[in-house]
Amino acid sequence: MSGLSDRLRGLVVVAVPYLWLLMLFLVPFGIVLKISLSDIALAIPPYTPTLDLSQGWQGLKDFFADLDFENFVWLTQDDLYWKAYLSSLKIAVISTFLTLLVGYPIAYGMANAPDEWRPTLMMLVILPFWTSFLIRVYSWMGILSQEGFLNQFLLWTGVVSEPLTIMNTNTAVYIGIVYTYLPFMILPIYATLEKLDASLLEAASDLGCTRAQAFWLVTAPLSKPGVIAGCFLVFIPAIGEFVIPSLLGGSRTLMIGKVLWEEFFSNRDWPVASAVAVILLMILVIPIILFQRNEQKQREAEQ
Amino acid sequence: MAQTVFAPWADPNEKPLIQFKNVTKRFGDFTAIDNLTLDIFRREFFALLGPSGCGKTTLMRMLAGFETPTEGTITLEGKDISPVPPNKREVNMMFQSYALFPHLSVYDNIAFGLKRSDMSRDEIAARVEQMLKMVQLDKFARRKPHQISGGQRQRVALARSLAKAPKLLLLDEPLGALDKKLREETQFELMDIQEKTGTTFVIVTHDQEEAMTVASRVAVMDHGKVIQVDTPDRIYETPNSVYVADFIGDVNLIEGNARPLEEGQVAIAWAEGQPEIIGTPATPIAPGARVTFAIRPEKVAITNERPEDKPNAVQGKVLDIAYLGNISTYHVELATGQHIKAQIANNRRIARRSFTWEDEVWLSWTATAGVVLTQ
Numbered sequence: 001m002s003g004l005s006d007r008l009r010g011l012v013v014v015a016v017p018y019l020w021l022l023m024l025f026l027v028p029f030g031i032v033l034k035i036s037l038s039d040i041a042l043a044i045p046p047y048t049p050t051l052d053l054s055q056g057w058q059g060l061k062d063f064f065a066d067l068d069f070e071n072f073v074w075l076t077q078d079d080l081y082w083k084a085y086l087s088s089l090k091i092a093v094i095s096t097f098l099t100l101l102v103g104y105p106i107a108y109g110m111a112n113a114p115d116e117w118r119p120t121l122m123m124l125v126i127l128p129f130w131t132s133f134l135i136r137v138y139s140w141m142g143i144l145s146q147e148g149f150l151n152q153f154l155l156w157t158g159v160v161s162e163p164l165t166i167m168n169t170n171t172a173v174y175i176g177i178v179y180t181y182l183p184f185m186i187l188p189i190y191a192t193l194e195k196l197d198a199s200l201l202e203a204a205s206d207l208g209c210t211r212a213q214a215f216w217l218v219t220a221p222l223s224k225p226g227v228i229a230g231c232f233l234v235f236i237p238a239i240g241e242f243v244i245p246s247l248l249g250g251s252r253t254l255m256i257g258k259v260l261w262e263e264f265f266s267n268r269d270w271p272v273a274s275a276v277a278v279i280l281l282m283i284l285v286i287p288i289i290l291f292q293r294n295e296q297k298q299r300e301a302e303q
Numbered sequence: 304m305a306q307t308v309f310a311p312w313a314d315p316n317e318k319p320l321i322q323f324k325n326v327t328k329r330f331g332d333f334t335a336i337d338n339l340t341l342d343i344f345r346r347e348f349f350a351l352l353g354p355s356g357c358g359k360t361t362l363m364r365m366l367a368g369f370e371t372p373t374e375g376t377i378t379l380e381g382k383d384i385s386p387v388p389p390n391k392r393e394v395n396m397m398f399q400s401y402a403l404f405p406h407l408s409v410y411d412n413i414a415f416g417l418k419r420s421d422m423s424r425d426e427i428a429a430r431v432e433q434m435l436k437m438v439q440l441d442k443f444a445r446r447k448p449h450q451i452s453g454g455q456r457q458r459v460a461l462a463r464s465l466a467k468a469p470k471l472l473l474l475d476e477p478l479g480a481l482d483k484k485l486r487e488e489t490q491f492e493l494m495d496i497q498e499k500t501g502t503t504f505v506i507v508t509h510d511q512e513e514a515m516t517v518a519s520r521v522a523v524m525d526h527g528k529v530i531q532v533d534t535p536d537r538i539y540e541t542p543n544s545v546y547v548a549d550f551i552g553d554v555n556l557i558e559g560n561a562r563p564l565e566e567g568q569v570a571i572a573w574a575e576g577q578p579e580i581i582g583t584p585a586t587p588i589a590p591g592a593r594v595t596f597a598i599r600p601e602k603v604a605i606t607n608e609r610p611e612d613k614p615n616a617v618q619g620k621v622l623d624i625a626y627l628g629n630i631s632t633y634h635v636e637l638a639t640g641q642h643i644k645a646q647i648a649n650n651r652r653i654a655r656r657s658f659t660w661e662d663e664v665w666l667s668w669t670a671t672a673g674v675v676l677t678q
Binding site (some may be wrong): 197199201202204205206207208209210213217218222226252301 | 367368369388389390393394395396398399400402404406416419420421430449463464467556
């Protein structure tokens with residue numbers, strides 16, 4: 001009796017996350033995939049065919065007959081799309097690298113700070129999340145614009161004689177992405193550095209390492225899982241980023257998230273927008289799988 | 304066959320390898336090491352023994368270079384080592400946690416220190432092979448630390464710290480993480496390796512049995528001070544204080560007033576109506592001085608009848624028997640209410656045991672069996 005109820009309970013526990021994924025990931029993805037195979041139409045919703053079950057079996061057959069890969073073919077024909085994909089990839093890679101460059105020293109400093117300081121420092125890293133993301137990006141516009149705080153400060157100190165043009169360039173996009181995703185880089189690296197056994201560094205020093213050597217030979221390799229996790233956590237959302245390039249970037253900033261938005265809202269071409277989204281997801285599946293593998297390897301190593 | 308006894312500390316011509324001269328170490332208000340002076344000689348297996356917080360680990364960390372003395376000097380071969388950073392000292396340490404690099408194989412762990420020196424690749428490879436053979440881990444060279452057992456990890460740590468052939472090897476509770484049987488085996492291995500390599504070992508331990516087994520000399524520490532430095536047998540047989548007597552092994556302590564007798568003996572009055580204890584102090588004692596008589600349980604004999612030939616004999620009742628297999632410890636209550644422990648080897652089957660609970664027995668010992676302590 002209890003065996004059966006245990007199994008039932010086990011089944012329910014497993015079913016919940018799967019049901020969640022089914023409802024909130026697989027079903028929406030199915031809808032997007034379906035739209036990507038449809039044709040644009042001046043109607044509501046703005047695509048054909050729509051599934052009409054009142055026609056019975058024949059209606060279903062007609063429905064599937066009308067689906068095609070036309071939109072995907074279109075994506076290969078217009079170079080805007082693959083250029084946007086490549087440009088997104090480039091911006092995501094560079095900004096991930098920049099985030100690592102800024103985030104690692106911060107995480108390192110936090111991990112080496114006195115114990116009583118750490119909760120405060122952790123708080124400071126998380127604090128920006130308390131304000132809306134959109135508002136924070138807008139405030140960067142106030143900082144980076146021609147008459148912004150940064151230029152005023154630089155002119156006042158005399159570092160530059162003319163205001164710098166940062167706003168509406170890729171530089172502004174990099175600044176925005178690095179700023180926004182920095183906590184996602186800092187936290188996993190901090191977690192690995194904090195776990196690092198201090199006696200390992202003493203052992204390295206005892207065996208003849210200078211501080212720099214001990215860092216490269218012990219700290220750096222042992223924080224690698226945190227670095228990899230942080231890079232994926234920045235890279236994956238950055239590649240599809242839309243808000244930052246559209247608010248801080250210029251007309252020449254080409255990112256796939258922006259293209260998708262324009263197809264969807266400006267052109268009202270839902271099928272092409274959906275095709276762009278499907279391809280983007282397929283591109284992201286690769287780093288996501290790599291990320292999962294890294295996490296799993298780390299868990300195994302800890303056992 | 305005459306064998307030269309290894310006792311450089313007794314030879315006035317021998318120069319110590321390490322000298323602590325009036326070393327004090329303070330952490331804020333806390334004094335970890337208090338005006339300590341100590342000599343350690345070449346090829347010694349020197350044990351620092353004491354309860355946790357006695358300063359033994361601080362002493363070792365100062366030798367490794369992780370701490371610098373607040374006052375005083377530490378010399379290695381006559382040179383002050385205070386300004387030398389840990390990575391430049393010819394001193395290596397085996398850490399309590401072993402501190403093996405988890406991302407490196409056993410081989411690379413052992414090679415780690417060698418790669419920091421100016422040895423050639425071939426020399427390094429040969430040296431690592433030699434170390435692997437010494438600790439019998441040749442077959443595990445490619446494994447990562449988490450893929451080998453605790454005992455094997457301990458050996459990797461030892462091999463790694465010995466690979467650079469340091470002038471001095473520091474061992475911080477090296478066997479603490481091993482179970483009893485493996486620990487005993489490893490103690491003998493350590494002594495063997497120490498003898499073969501001729502390296503000076505300084506071991507920190509809180510386990511007195513371990514210190515007694517491996518060390519050529521033991522320093523018993525308490526509150527940042529060295530209480531006694533001596534060979535294990537002398538620490539055990541002739542402790543210089545109640546603290547040392549009590550810390551090392553089991554002991555009966557009886558307090559009383561001393562009255563000098565002839566031939567360097569003293570009589571200690573310790574309780575109303577009980578015969579005085581006759582003891583032999585190492586140094587003359589003033590009449591009426593307050594002393595503690597310390598005697599090991601195994602030096603107390605237990606009999607049914609009063610023995611005629613022993614100068615010290617007291618009567619009591621068996622209160623408890625701790626049976627340890629090879630030996631039994633009898634807890635005997637005297638008429639004064641004091642408890643005295645007597646230890647006897649169980650050389651007869653337990654069914655033939657001569658004494659049992661509640662038996663009236665006599666405890667006796669010779670005039671030289673115990674020590675008379677004044678501090």
